[in-house]
Amino acid sequence: MTASPLLSLPGAVQEESGSVAVHYGDPLREQRTLAEGAGLVDRSDRDVLVVPGADRLSWLHSITSQHFERMADGAGSEALVLSPNGHVEHHLVVAELAGTTWADVEPGTGAGLLAFLERMRFMLRVEPALVTGAWAVLGVVGPQAPGVLAAAGLPAPEREYGVAPAGAGFVRRMPPLGDGGSAVFDVLVARAELTATADRLLAAGARPTGSSAYEALRVEARRPRFGVDSDHRTIPNELQWLSTAVHLEKGCYRGQETVARVHNLGRPPRRLVLLHLDGISEDLPAPGADVLAGPRTVGRVGTVVRHHELGVVALALVKQSVAPDTALTVGGSSAAMEPEDAPAELDDTRAAARDRIRAVRSATIGR
Template identity: 75%
Template sequence: MTTSPLAARPGAVVAEGATVAAHLGDPLREQRLLAEGAGWVDRSDRDVLTVPGADRLTWLHSLTSQHLERLADGTGTEALVLSPHGHVEHHLVLTELGGTTWADVEPGTGAALLTFLQRMVFMLRVEPALVTDAWALLSLVGPRAPEVLTAASLPAPEAPHAVAALPGGGWVRRMPSLGDGGATALDLLVPRAGLVAVADALTAAGAGAAGLDAYEALRVEARRPRLGLDTDHRTIPNELEWLTTAVHLEKGCYRGQETVARVHNLGRPPRRLVLLHLDGVSEELPVPGTQVRSGARDVGRAGTVVRHHELGVVALALVKQSVGPDAELTVGGSRAVVDPDDVPATVDDTRAAARDRVRAVRSATIGR
């Protein structure tokens, strides 16, 4: 995929191998913009697929973890494609509108998903296609995001996963809030040829521009994982929030269901997703896949690591269930502790001790 035209704007910094701007010169200010005001983020690197055809919903229902047979027009949801052993292979954000099901997925994964879907068509009336070259995703984030859409004469869906058609094609979809502050998140799918025009219209309506790093910081704060960054080849839905957002536990058979049901009934997946606070001593952030260690033991893997404008250096990590709330952890060259909100709330003083450990780690960062 070619670099987004929005990445040519003054101050835009594009990471090596990326196609969208990581930031526009001031990542922390851009985070505050999304948390407190309204900003648009270029997420046009995501792959987009369409599935038209009369059998699309029953077909997708049979292939994924989500209940899709009666997905209403003008709504969206999330779904997973699992391996036969229940490991996550694809994460889809779905939109149903006007007789077509749209799926936006992680950058670079669309072709593999299309290949899988095409193998499963058989004699059904479905026509899956990869349309990334024609369509692009923008996200509008912040408490003032609905006001911006209204000022731009665009629809602003009010309920999570509600979808409204955009003039000239595409749609706007409301997503669950980002960050602990509950910043409104709205995704706009627009013709790729009109990407710059839509961004300009949002700017004229009162939104600022922010890079992908700002969006990622709020996503990490909200503990929303990304496939391939916060997951590995062993990840099952039960280890992540996807068990509640992308899995229907009472639907019929689908590939990998036995693993999901068995682990759910046992109530103890092998790992859990937590937010880690790092001391930030190292200038270079750990990359996804860096081991989380307790002493000499490998107890998990770090996923996305970000510099947050309020929390300091934080990371999503998959850690073993045996990792206790008082575990002394390291990620790369940094000390790390589990966020108090991810400590079981069974003993009050345990969570209080966790808060003390977080303060100590953040003090080490501030004191550098």
């Protein structure tokens, strides 16, 4: 992916292996901007696909986890492509607008998704295409985001996943980040208009905000990223995607049997939790690092961030049997599980889990 033109903004520091800014000089201040004001987040590294054609909604309905058949114009959603065994192979954020279904996906995954869609076309009237070279996504995030959009002459849909046309592109409202106070809007623009649209939003009051700030609030909200917080064994039931990207009342899609069986049993093999790390090491654990309880591996870490209020925190998939007060380590750092992420049957261990979090945080403060 070509480096984003927004890297020319003052203070921009490019992601080590990416094409957008990880921050613009002050990552913690940028987090506060997203939590209290309005930030412009460059998400132009995401891949974008379009699916026009008369059969698109019934076709997508049959091959994904989401209910597309009755999706109205101006609606959005999330959806998954699953393996025959129910493992997550792709995660899509979708918008239906003016006879075309749009999907944006994790950077670098668009070609693989397109290859899958092409295999599933058969004789149907659909024309999936990868259009990342022509279209890009920006994020406007924070409690003041609706006002910024209005000042920039862009719509701000009121309902979650609502989609409103904006020029040749659209604005889509997503679930909030952080503690719930940060509204999230995805703005799809022609890539040729990326700089001009960013300038409009900055002039309207948004502040440049790097990907690290966005990631910090995403982790706080327990919103997973495909391929980072998921692995080849992940099923939807282990993540909040079961409620955002799966329609439990539809059937006849690949992997549906696993989803329905685990949902009915009510106990997936793993669960997504927030881990508090001691933060003593300057090097954060990499995605995929083992979560250990003594010598035993009990899970894997996904995204690890430095949060402006919580300290070093991470999303992790851990075995369902791990109690929230279990002493954990990740990459040599002490870790404690957020007690609120415990299943109901483990409620009696939450007080001990809170004590463990305090101990982990005190180790950081005492550095």
